[in-house]
Every structure is written in structure tokens, then in C-alpha cells.
Amino acid sequence: MLWEEKDELIILNVPTEFSFTQNLRYLMRSTNECMFHIYDNKVRKAIPIDEYTALVEIRELDDYSLIIEFLGDTRPKSKATRERVVAYIIEWFDLKTELKVFYEVAKNDALLKQATIEFMGLRIMGIPDLFEAMVWGILGQQINLAYAYTLKRRLVEKFGRSVKFEGQQYWVFPTPSDIAKLALEDLVDLKMTVKKCEYLIEVASLIDMGLLNKKMLLDTNDLKEAEKVLTKIRGIGPWTANYVLMRCLRFPSAFPIDDVGLHNAIKHVTGSEQKPLRDEIQKLSIPWKGWEAYATFYLWRLLY
Template identity: 55%
Template sequence: MEWEDHEDYLRIFAPKAFSFKENIGYLSRSADECMFSISDEKIYRALALQNETVVVEISSEGDRILFVRFLSGAAQDARAEVARYIWEWFDLDTNLESFYQLTKNDPLLHEPTAKFYGLRNVGLPDLFEALAWGILGQQINLSFAYTLKRRFVEAFGKKVDHYWLFPLPETIARLQVDDLAALKMTQKKAEYLIGVARLIESNELSKEKLLEADFKTAEKMLVNIRGIGPWTANYVLMRCLRYPSAFPIDDVGLQNAFKLTLGYDEKPTKAEIRQYAEHWRGWETYATFYLWRMLY
């Protein structure tokens, strides 16, 4: 991780294959996003750190240097924590050069990777947020998923200045299903959210335990949780745990991206998707992320 601490601001030096413009374009995809706001090519959000909460403004210098300004004070150790969070949020540890080499002549990926060069798998570093977002998004369109997330965050999260922090698992663990009824989500989703929150609060489930496992073991650990099927498991493996081979093959958006990019009249079969994906072995997460990006 390359960064400089200037007390009132940080400068974070992203690797070569990074474009702030492409990443902020991705983050701007929904006007109903509640975890951050974007204005004048700057991102504003609150971050709950180990010992304090800070509000930051993130912009860029020359598209590759992230300029992070503190809108609230931050101790020295907190500034280092902010740098680490942003580095992980934008997945800056991943070297994309070999991925781009792989996709140059790929019939499906050459267009999205050329069009969105520098886009990163912008993640959800917090495990509970990633799991909750995956559960909320099950079997509904993206627009309604954002509506449910906003209701959930505004009902049970914490507001710092004008910015929201995601609800804590210990807060949700103490709820009953009826406490979520006003949000207009299904009873099953309410049960799943509370169940996952209780597993995290009791430390039966943690990001550290999942990262200690290999990919298949981590996937099995997640799928064994009530309400977490293969799609949600692979979503979390992609967006939070950063396993490069995570692949939500049954995702409707992925199927639509195939259809759009290849000019198909019908969605591809699972066998066709697997055939294309053979060429991406080890890069399924990024292939999926770039194909999703073609849809909005």
C-alpha cells in the first residue's frame, strides 16, 4: 500500500490499472445509494473505525492518485485505518495487468475491459454489510434492492453529520422479525438478516474465519447458513472476501450481460456460460464484475 499522511489529508497512490473516473462512474449507478454521496466528482462518506468515526471526502489527482480530505478530525492511527479501508474498498492489492492481457482477444470481455479500463471490484469490506446486501438483493431488481437497503439503513443505522453508517450486527441480532415488517421486505429476508447478525455477534461467523479457509471451504461455510444460497455466497466471496474465482453463474444480470454483449436473442445456457468462463479461470470475479458493468 502506497500512501502519504499529510495530517489533514491523505494521498493514496493507486497502481497503474486504476481509473478514478471509471470507479466513480460505477459508484454513481444509483441515485438511491445511502452509504455515500457523490458531488462534483467527489465521494463523501462516514467510516466507522476501531476507535472513532470520521467523515471523508475522496477525490483524485490525475485519475490515479486518491486525495482523501478529513471533514472531521482523525487521530494518526485512524488516518492509517482510513487509508487501509480505501485501499481495500477499491481492491488496490489486485494486479490487473494479467487480466487485461487475458481479455484482449476474448470474444466476451474485450469490449467491457476496453470500455471500462481501470475499473476495480469496488467492494464491501464489512462482512455483515456484504451479507445483508446479498440477502436484500435476492430475487428482486436492483432498484428495489437499493430501496430496501435505504429503509434498512435509515431504520437501524447511525447517522453521522449527513452520512449513514451501516447497521451493526449486534443491533440487528436483538431484533424480532416484526421489527422489520415496516420495511416491506419478505418475512424470510427478515429472518435471514437476523440469523446472520446473530452468527456474527456470537463469533460463529467472521471475516477472519472465512479468509482462513480455501475458496471451496469458504463457499460451503456460507451456503450452510440459512438464507445463503450459492448466488449470495459467491456475491460475498466476490465483494467482501476477494476470492478471484467466485462466480455467481446463476445470476440473472450475468446472463443478461452475456445476451447483450454477444447479441443473443435468448439468455445463454449455463453450459454456454461455463464454456466461455473456461478462458477466465482464476479471474471469474473480475469477468463477472466487468460484464455486470455493461448493464448500466
Template identity: 40%
Template sequence: MEFHHDTAQLNTPHIFNFAECLHFLDRGYDDCLYTIEGKAVLKPLRIGKEQGLIKISPRSDTLKVERIAGELNLTKATQYVTEWFDLKRELQPFYQLLDQHEQFSWMSTRYHGLRLMGIPDLFEALCWCVIGQQINLTFAYKLKRRLVENYGSFLKHDSTKHYFFPEPEVLAALSVESLRDMQFSRRKAEYIIGIARQFVRGDFSKQQLQNQETYQQMVTQLKTIRGVGDWTANYVLMKSLQKMNCITYGDTGLQSAVSSIMNLDRKPTRSEIENFFKPFRGWESYLNIYLWRKLS
């Protein structure tokens, strides 16, 4: 990794394709927490008390990370990008598994270099899961934008507001009715405010979750949170803690992709999904991501 004032060159792994990662980020859902500009992505970052706006773009075998606004520490910014793009993971073992099975082998070519695009902020990941429960993605992103633009802070650059996800302290102080006015269901409003209050009180944190010894212990701890079931727990562990053995049971997109590959005319059962993923033990999260990619 090389630094030059406001720019860093971040080495990328052998199996990496920025265009595939950008495609996953830019699926037409109007995300309000980053901006796609041509072949680059702009991302506002708040790390501790520092905040800034970075621009990430590809070079031949590196990613160029530019600090274009704010006073954010560039080393911390590159660490965030490394986690966001899951750059430390060696994907060759996963690709070898794909190539061993005819029904999956095409993925290693068609989606070559796609990475598990994370949500490093656990609070954001939990809230996003609650927002997306039992509604289509288009409406979920609309609700997310309303929440962020009403209660998140922003950094202004070239007359454009770049938003940060609302802080737990802000959402913890809300009333249920304030979210109901933005078309959140009463239950979702209660869940989000409840999660925020747990974070404010220190009852829950990413560090506490990471301290659990096993995946099952992490799932169990997450499910103590009101509004968190199997789907949310697995999504959060996959996207925020980068656990590799997660399957988003109950996810309609996953069910659709599995049904298509299995040539079913119905939704697969949980048992069928478990058997479907068995050959990819230890890489379930990546297969999950590649199946989602199949839908777009």
C-alpha cells in the same frame, strides 16, 4: 503515500480510472452509505471504536483522501480505501486475457481502469445480498435505505446525515415484524436477523472465513448460513474478500450480459456460463464486474 494533517495522497496503480469507479458507484440507485459530490465521493467510516467522514477525489496519479469530520485514524482510512477500490491488484494480466478474445477486447478500452468496488464489511455484504435476492435493484436500494435510516447510526456534517450500516447487535434484537413493516418479506427478515445473531454470538466472522484454505471451503461455510446459496456466497467472496474466481450464478444481470455477447435469445445455462468464463480462470470476478458494467 503522503500524509499532511487531515489529508493523505494515496498512490494509484497504472491501470486505474477513478471516473470509471465512480460511474460504477453512481448508477442512479440512491445508495445511502456514500454520497457522490461531483468528481468525489464522501464515505462515512466506522473502524473499531473510531468513526469519521472522508472525501476521496482524484489527482493525476494519486487519490486524495481527506478526513472532513470525526477522529478517524487517517492511516486506517487509507487502508480502507485501498481495499474498497482494490488498489493493490495488478490488472495487466486480466487486460491481456481480454485482448486475446475478440468478443471481449473492447472492454479493456471502454472500461479501462475500472476496479472491483468492494464491500469490506462482511456483515454488510451478507445483509445486502439477502436484501437484493429475487427483487429488482431499485427496490433493493429502497429497502436498504429503510433499514439503514431506521437502525443505523449516523455522523452529521454540514446539516447532512451520513449513515453507517446497522451494527449486528442492533439488527439481532429486532423482531421479524419490525422488518415486515418496512416491506421486507418474512423470509428475508428472518435471514437478516439470523445472520446478525450469528455475528453477535461469534458463530461467524470475516476472520473465520479467511481462515478457510480453499475457495470451495469458503463457499461451503457461507452456505451453512440460512439464506445463503451459490449467488450470495460468490457475491460475498468477490466483494468482501476480493476472491478472484467468483461467478454470480443465477444473477439476472450477469445472465443478460452473457446472453447478449453469446447472441442467445434465452437465458444461458449454468454450463454455458461456466464455458463462457473458462478462458478467464483466476479472473472470473473481474469479468463478472465488467459484464455488469456493460449493462449500465
């Protein structure tokens, strides 16, 4: 992905099949989001690079490029660190994925056609940090989306760190070491189930001890193998595993087939009053092979 520095700004080229507007609209789906702030068609986010925190503002320059500006005194002096910030943004917006083939598939697919016309240029907005992705997956289990955002805010504001700019706090997600050292009673104020608290601490401990990381999962180079690694962890079932593989590891075939939102989206498109059976979804998804993650994300977008 090409980018260049002009004065103290970074100009980042984007693919043809990319809409900054569509992605901002997706990011704005909850008013209770605590990991970034959006206003005037710009998004501001604190990006952690090891112990350093860069606060960036991202806005559109034109249809082909974005402007990245470091706010306050957070511009890294090291070019290597600035490169890592840009790499994070590229991964966050999934800018390396070529969507032409997906759109060709969707053009002739009864389920996907409407969603891709309506949200053309939308990317799977990622969660580059493995721990954050796994925690978000755990928090979202068996509760509605609104309450999941509330739990995330409580966790982040209690155990994360932040930078302040123009009176606004920008939060960084807690690290695995922040959570691994906690006892269950430390999480009582979050008001989540005891099981979820246990899962958070166990996942944090695995990552903190180096027993689980992104490289390990990516090195499997196989969706089913990576899924097996994740589902061996207590509290991580197939849905959570595929959610993480989709949003963090970028496996294009990741497919949370049992997701209620996916079922509701299919009902919405087909006009059916019945929840689709697993066998039906497997048949409907045959044309999506290799694009199951994007197909799921676009169908979700019809509802959320």
C-alpha cells in the same frame, strides 16, 4: 500500497490500471444510494472504525494518486486509526489487485474485450464489512436492483447511525448487534418478506456471537470451502455466497454463474435471444480461470 500525510491530508498512490472516474461512474449507478454521496468528482463516505466514525472526502489528485480529507472534526487523532481508515479505502477500491494479467486475458476474449475497453480502470468496488455484504446479498435476492436499494435505505435509516456535515447526513451501516437483538415485528416497516427478515436476524446473530467472521472465511484459503461455510447458513445460497466472496472477501475465482445479470450481459454481447445454458457459460469462462470475479463484474457493468 504507499500513502503519506501532508498537513492534514492523506495522499494515496494508486495502481496504473486504475481510473477514479470509472469507479465514480459505477458508484453513481443509483440515485437511491444511502452509504455515500458523490458530487463534483468527489465521493464522501462515513467510515466506522469500532465506535468511531470518520467522514472522508476522496478526490483525484492526478492519474497516480488520490487525496483523502477528513471533514468536520472527524479526523482521528490516532495514527493507527487513520491507518485503518486508509486500509478501508484501499479495500473499498480494491487497489491491491494487479489487473495487467486480467486485461491481457480480456484482450483476446470475445465476451470481455468490449467491456474492458469501455471501462478500463474499473475495480470491483467492494463492501469491506462482512455483515453489510451479506445483507446486501440477501436484500437483492429475487428482486430488481432499484427495489434492493430502497430496502437498504429503509434498513440503514431505521437502524444505522449517521454523522451530519453541511446539512447532509452520512450513514453508517447497522452493526450485527443492532440487528441481532431485533424481533421480526421490528422489521415490518421495511416491507420485505418475512423470510428475508429471518435471514437478516440470523446472519446478524452468527456474526454478533463470533461464529462467523471474515478471518474465518479467509483462513480457508479455498473458494469452495469458504462457499460451503456460507451456504450452510439459512438464506445463503450459491449466488449470495459467491457475491459475498467476490465483493467482500476478494476471492478472484468467485463466480455467481447462475446470476441473471450475467446471463443478460452474455446475451447482450453475443446478440443471442436465448439465455445461455450453464454448460455454455462454463465453456465460455474457461479462459477467465482465476479472474471469474472480475470477468463477471465487467460484464455486469455493460448493463448496470
